[in-house]
Amino acid sequence: MESPIAASSAKSSFDPMSNTGISSPVSLASSASTDFIAFKEYSFRPPSWHLLNKDTNPAYDVDHYILQSSNQNRPENLESFWQEFGFVFSVSMSQILTEYLVSGFTVILPSMVRQSVVTEASSIWPAAVFPLAIASTTLIFGRLADIYGGRSIYLYGFVWLAVWSAITGFSNNEVMMTISRIMQGIGASAILPSGLMLMGATYRPGPRKNMAFCIFGACGPFGFFLGIFVAGIAGFTTQWRYYFWVAGALSACTTIVAFYSLPNIELPRRQHDVWYSSPRRHVLDEGKAIQMDWAGGLLLGISISLILFSLIGSSQAPQGWKTPYIYACFTVGLVLMLVAICVEKYIATCPLIPHSFVAKAQIPALLTSLFLFYGCLGIFLLHASQYMEQSMGANPLQVVAWYTPMIVGGCIISIFGGYVLHLVSGTLLLVIAGFSWTIAPLLFAIAPQDATYWKYVFPSMVCATFGIDVTFNVCNIHITTNTSKNQQGFAGAIIAFLLHCGGTTCLALADIVKRESQHILGYRKSCQAVFWLEVGFAITATLILIAFVRVGEAKNDSRVK
Structure with a gap:
């Protein structure tokens, strides 16, 4: 059976996505087996893909109908x-x-x-x-x-x-x-x-x-x-x-x-x-x-804990933000947060x-x-x-x-x-x-x-x-x-x-x-x-x-x- 991609290419010499390095939109035949193959092709399109409108894709209506129907049905891995x-x-x-x-x-x-x-x-x-x-x-x-x-x-x-x-x-x-x-x-x-x-x-x-x-x-x-x-x-x-x-x-x-x-x-x-x-x-x-x-996770976890501890404890501490352990925890937390950001970004x-x-x-x-x-x-x-x-x-x-x-x-x-x-x-x-x-x-x-x-x-x-x-x-x-x-x-x-x-x-x-x-x-x-x-x-x-x-x-x- 000829694949939907090949069928689409045979029908049109102009491919609007030819410069993207990705297959063109799927053109579906009327048979159930072809619809299934086309749906599988469709499901692996990259995240930046958006359905084309019916002006640029003759198969838009069929393709969109199958996708819409599949999204309204129960997922396959939920059997009942x-x-x-x-x-x-x-x-x-x-x-x-x-x-x-x-x-x-x-x-x-x-x-x-x-x-x-x-x-x-x-x-x-x-x-x-x-x-x-x-x-x-x-x-x-x-x-x-x-x-x-x-x-x-x-x-x-x-x-x-x-x-x-x-x-x-x-x-x-x-x-x-x-x-x-x-x-x-x-x-x-x-x-x-x-x-x-x-x-x-x-x-x-x-x-x-x-x-x-x-x-x-x-x-x-x-x-x-x-x-x-x-x-x-x-x-x-x-x-x-x-x-x-x-x-x-x-x-x-x-x-x-x-x-x-x-x-x-x-x-x-x-x-x-x-x-x-x-x-x-x-x-x-x-x-x-x-x-x-683990390095980023531990640094983020400890820094968040210290910052939130100081914020929460400042309202209960005897001298508020002047209490030594409050501003010490807050300062250390900020430093560790900066270190965590550097680790996540560069290391x-x-x-x-x-x-x-x-x-x-x-x-x-x-x-x-x-x-x-x-x-x-x-x-x-x-x-x-x-x-x-x-x-x-x-x-x-x-x-x-x-x-x-x-x-x-x-x-x-x-x-x-x-x-x-x-x-x-x-x-x-x-x-x-x-x-x-x-x-x-x-x-x-x-x-x-x-x-x-x-x-x-x-x-x-x-x-x-x-x-x-x-x-x-x-x-x-x-x-x-x-x-x-x-x-x-x-x-x-x-x-x-x-x-x-x-x-x-x-x-x-x-x-x-x-x-x-x-x-x-x-x-x-x-x-x-x-x-x-x-x-x-x-x-x-x-x-x-x-x-x-x-x-x-x-x-x-x-x-x-």
Whole structure:
């Protein structure tokens, strides 16, 4: 049988891609076997390829129809509806449990302080080390997932999280609690990038992938809601240990479901690091096999840990930034960060952060915006809870009820987004989300002493859920789609890193603002000063998006190979 490429060449003497060094667009015959061969040819086009329109390619309609149909069907490595259901459920549980362990811990802290498990003066550290551990190690686990496969890293990570969640429930002193929380963070750091890697590598771009990622994004607010709900009940009954044992049980159940539903994805172990893209050339420099960059990983991890430690500790240290160990850790962290950047750029043969990724147009601006947006998320989730409880007089269960619009809104956006993300410009959605990010804290910042739920809190929650879910879904789909298939672990790692490093950093800055302003403005006004800081972050991120970032529709297209 004559191949589709040969058939296309015979039909036309003019090849619009003849100077690129790549085969011309596929012209398909009507038979099913020819369609299959053509689809296989199509699937190996390079990442800079875009479907030509029907004016330049006579076979556009047929080619586009086959690709569109394939992207709306279940992936081949998910054999049944129930396996796909279990797969999406398992990956989404990584998001749910991570947010669960972040949000609920602040609710049960007072009970732990009353039972002398931790002291009030140092209670910030068991709460802070969990996201700090994620931010410091997630890039390492992303690379391990690219080397050994996301399935094994995901399963081991969930087993680790289940074990240490159970151990944390038996903690009876501050040291054991802090160490256990660090170990929980390491488990979450393993499951987040590997889960996103599995989802990004399994689904081709299109409506089905959009829906899967929207469900994953909606699980963030749901996990936060679940955390404060379970913690509220546990704290109300003084049985705070059940909060961690519930996390351990959920992790164990997820491990079982994941074992039977996660597909085995074979990834080429080549760097695929540099694409030379020009009108005349699309050449792949395969380089060496993917290796672990231990030097860069350790330097980045230690430097991030020291910087975040100093930022968090400065609000609790006796003399603030004048405390010797605070500025010493901050200085050493900055120096190690510079050394890590030099190692990644000039020395590492297989850098932890691929050069091709950061060299892409608009990526640095997009990452900066995401860092600030996720920082806004961290500030909002924590300080909105504190403001509602301590300034508006809401009890813990009432706070849970007031967060309900975020859950309902997340479910609606996840369903709605799966059907429209391939039709609406991603840039437009991100700009609208940026305004939502701005309005959500602004309502708390201007709320009077006698503020009511329906006038201030409810619209703030609606805006918050739109900003969170739209940003998370659009950017996750964009980053995973525009990262090569054998670097999906890195794509998941950079998303998790931005989420938790951005949140931890901005929370630390918010604590500094609150501490410095509280003795002047009082408690309520100092909380509102924190919300004004969040407004500033949101406006800055939105302006960066408007000026430098362009994201198209999440439509059917060939994936980066």
